[in-house]
Amino acid sequence: MASSANRVVSLKNRCGESKSPYVRSHMDNPTTWQLWTPETLELARQTNRLLFVSIGYSACHWCHVMAHESFDDPRIAQLLNEHFIPIKIDREERPDIDRQYMDFLQATSGGGGWPLNVFVTPELEPIFGGTYWPGPKSERARMGGANFEQILQKVALAWKEQEERVRESGRKVIEQLREFAQEGSLGGRAGGRVSDGEQETLELDLVEESYQFYKGRFDSVHGGFGSAPKFPTPAHLKHLLRLGSYCPEVREVVGEDECETARDMVIQTLEAMAKGGIKDQVGHGFARYSVTRDWSVPHFEKMLYDNAQLLPVYLDAYLATKSPLLLDAAHDIAAYMTTAPMISDLGGIHAAEDADSLATAIDHHKREGAYYVWTTDEFKKVLTEQEAKICAKYWNVKPQGNVDKRADIQGELVGQNTLCVKYDIPDLAKEVGMSEEDVKGMLQEGRQKLLAYREENRPRPALDDKIVTSWNGMAIGGLARAGAALQTPTYISAAEKAVECIRNNLFDSGSGTLRRVYREGPGETPGFADDYAFLISGLIDLYEATFDSKWLEFADRLQNTQLKLFWDDQKHAFFSTPANQPDILIRSKDGMDNAEPSTNGVSANNLFRLGSLLNDEEYEKMAKQTVGAFEVEIGQHPGLFSGMMPSVVSAKIGVKGVMVVGDNEATSAAVKKFNESITPNYTILKIGGGANSEWLQSRNELLKDLNGSRSMVQLCEGGVCKLLDGKDVESLF
Template identity: 50%
Template sequence: MVGAEVKSMLGEAAGKLGLSGRQGGQAAGAEAPREEEKVEVTALRNRAGESRSPYVRGHMNNPVAWQIFGDEAIELAKKENKLLFISIGYSACHWCHVMEKESFENDEVAAILNKDFIPIKIDREERPDIDRIYMNFVQATTGSGGWPLNVFVTPTLEPVFGGTYWHGPNSNTPQLELEDHVDFLGILSKLSTAWREQEARCRQDSAQILQQLKDFAAEGTLGGAPKTTGSTPPAAGLDLDVLDEAYQHLVSTFDTTNSGFGAAPKFPTPSKLSFLLRLPHFPQPVLDVVGAEEVKSAHFMALSTLRAMARGGIHDHIGHGFSRYSVTADWSLPHFEKMLYDNAQLLHVYLDAFLGLPKPDPELLGVVLDLAAYLTSVPIAREGGGFYSSQDADSFYRRGDKETREGAYYVWTARELETLLPGTSDIVSAFFGVDTHGNVAPSHDVHDEFIDQNVLRIASTPAQLATQFGISETEVVDAIKSAKGTLRAHREAERVVPNLDDKIICAWNGIAIGALARTGSSLRTVDPVVSQQCLNSAIAAARFVRKEMYDESTKILKRVWREGPGETEGFADDYAFLVEGLLELYEATFEDEWVRWADELQGEFYFSSFIPILAPIALLPLGF
């Protein structure tokens, strides 16, 4: 197994670096510190404020002297022969904020980073190419990945050591019960010592790991892909057995109790749901291979998962949209960040589910309308066209607070409902599973942010509540509908809205354009008003991208826009998703400009040598 081999190599390297225990000290057989020429050391200043990225700019007041990734920072690392500390994250990332509070706002951490390293902060949504390279390294060498992604690299950008979240000084996050656990201060100290005293060994170990990763990638085994043998090239077209294998894999991971796939944390995985929903519509040879009963099972798995998510805490029942994922297997407790790309993909999937049933389903239609409302209104919809990237999970619980809390904008106490909903609070509390002492288990509240708080989720049906309270179903439905309006008005008036990442990403806008175009076309007879809103929003976004993010003379897209187009050119996903969105927009409007532009983008992307294409680590030089 790739993971086991490379993890073993990392373990050996970590041992040599002194990272396998709590105590420092020079390792046995360590090199004597080399005599170095005196180099004038530059006094670093925090340059995060020079970035257009809201995520990077959010670190402008850290004592860490963050640098901007580029030639200047790399040359400085070479000149002073220092490791670069590259920290990659994004605005809506909860654990990125936790690590900032624990470590990057800590003076002791900052002193070491500023003295012994060149610290660089990167927005992964702006530079997915850099993120991909170092995520490949961390996943292959540790067996897992995520954000924040933190990597120590040589002045020639070769990764030496990496990981995700590390505990900071005085952290109240539960520590790992491991004897060899080292916190971030310990890691900084040991990496600094290792580079100073064992630089040659650090470079050698890094080169060895990278070479093996390149070999695995060349063999097609990086990430577990099977090696091909023999001289016969693979046949053209898709092997139908692959579709059956995909179905069998989803069956084996399906949660028969809570729906969805795998255990906690649980993600919506729109691509899996889309595959299952569309399986019955594949050509007959596919159905023959997969099987008729299996196709029915695929449809059931998709629909049950979509309903479970729609009723769970991952769905914002008072506002609109879905959070990124659920901490719990039953979809009850989300990480509260909301991402444009998640909600745009989910609109595609819920629309597929609604259109695929023989009779209209009010629940699925309600979710389609909810997602359409989320994408076409503030804060995600930009006035004048385009869609912003995400909303943070964390916000201030009350105005004037100095510390943010996760989910503060979305959770409720039983007392709040009693005060705001006189006469109907019992009904509404029963419907949304509200408890006097809160409905978040202490085991999921590591920072004590959810004491007595409730995440709203559908815990009962109007029919059950009508029987329980001795009233009609109509009265129950009216009470819940009225309560939603009251709670939303209170939330918007009294609470502090989570921060918005207001950069516009081409690829994600392409997904949203396509989803809204399809929705607008499909709902013309169901809800003409919403239909037109969706089409107008999709058209405005497409025009914005063409005007602000596309160079008509060079035919090049820009990856992001914020206060003007960014410097990074579009990647493969930017072209692919925008082309797909434009084709959906053409099919919804039959306006030739969209299909002509899609054809232009497609041709330029595939046949022009200057378009940057994401590649695996084996194919990308580390001196990009």
């Protein structure tokens, strides 16, 4: 095959043709970025050029750093343009491409992250990759090690002089990744086993083993798991918090003391986060993660998927403890997702806010965290002398700044303070000789003044105003549950508006299919398995909060589509991508939880819940098959499959359904009890009493003849229901 060295290609930067804010942010680079399209991939084959695929997202700080250091550099651009076909991809639009090359990077280097940069053959096989590489003029490049310019030169030379060897390397890596995927060794993905859905090999001991995994990694000083950088990992927190709410059979296996310890670990973590710099102490919402062990210095980007997952975890924690701090955190997250700038005019919820911003309107260089950090001079300027004293103590604001230089790699936080709660109000009141009420009032007034000053004087970080179907699905579920439990109808209304936004703009009623992203119109990318899974889960939550069966009908329709497009009839469980997708080398199944819960974990739970609500044995069978497909992986590493644990329990002991008919004191008590409890492996439905149940009764044979004239509460399991009296209702959950 001829080398690419003599193939001259004249391209122009096409980022301006994309709807993605991230991709568009590179439209003025001298690098001639192309989009991931069939035309671009064909061009690579025709010209025999390596693709340089750079994947990131708009809120990514290190993506911005590399863009400034390298992609804006004329020399770097010249190398990319002369020797490669550079492609820029938004990972949130194409998580499938991101996933396949992240798998390659993690398998070959043991690490990963964003920006994700991969050199790829015209046949799309990766040969070399990394994350952030320093630009040739950066401080990190001067400290030694390979910089991006040197990497480009070496890869270009290898392709020119040893093309066949490079190609063979790419082929071998992809073959190994395919084998790992078949064996289930790649990211917790189901391998080649055939599950009949009837095996009961996944024992409840796995739930206890998953607890032990996290107990051994718990940071007893600061909460969370492991050291810095520290991520919230909501899927794991949710699992651990719910251990004590399972049925007696599960608690007996895990141990009552262990269930209590698991809950305490989660509560300590959530409290530390709520007091830490990872939470926006002046505004609303949580940042993506902390670069420090004590949660004090965040990586300042705010992502919808983090906040959407944290909302139900904080809600569960409040329901378990009645702690005002945890309740405030839950309301804070809900407020973040339902107010500007996160809420769109269409009702959908935007994707993210950037980590970087300008410190003032007249600045020209963005800095990470500029919108969120403070100096003592600003406190003195904005607040009264007494307010500044109290607020500085409360939030640990120091004249020299409170950020350790080891956590400030770029030196952008020198003299700055992240706001972290260091005092309980009673202790602070005692130290300053004031009443608790006066201190509380002064802190509230100070917060409002700081917020007003920030909004008036600091440019807000850039907003990624994409509406991502899967992330909205998570938000819909959290808002629905919070609205029902906290008796806040505005949260339920926001969830309903988000569903309508997706149904009106991203759902094709004729085919029953979803699209992945809306921005300036629906995107071209079809929905992936996680878009269906997370939206179905949110719709079930919304049904249980409203008892309007139109949400359940929509969930059932989407479930049928997900099965049609992604279900593996031979080996079971759900592929992440549809069949015959031309630009995917490995069609995999996600089972392990990461920043987002696993698609198959959520899907299995959806099937169990729908099976219970609709009395559908086929759904229940498929739920068991989905769990069974990951039998070996879960058995080997139960701690990495938190999202599968509810379905492990359901497969073993079943799902119980509370059926509420009519409207009286007992039925109202049952609904209230359900809303205000942590209820793994339970569902609830309602007939009559104001519920819109017509579709549900037509779908569920058990409910066909009920009319709501006789009010009652029944507990159903395996198609058999028994009547509950007042004492039974009180002891539920």
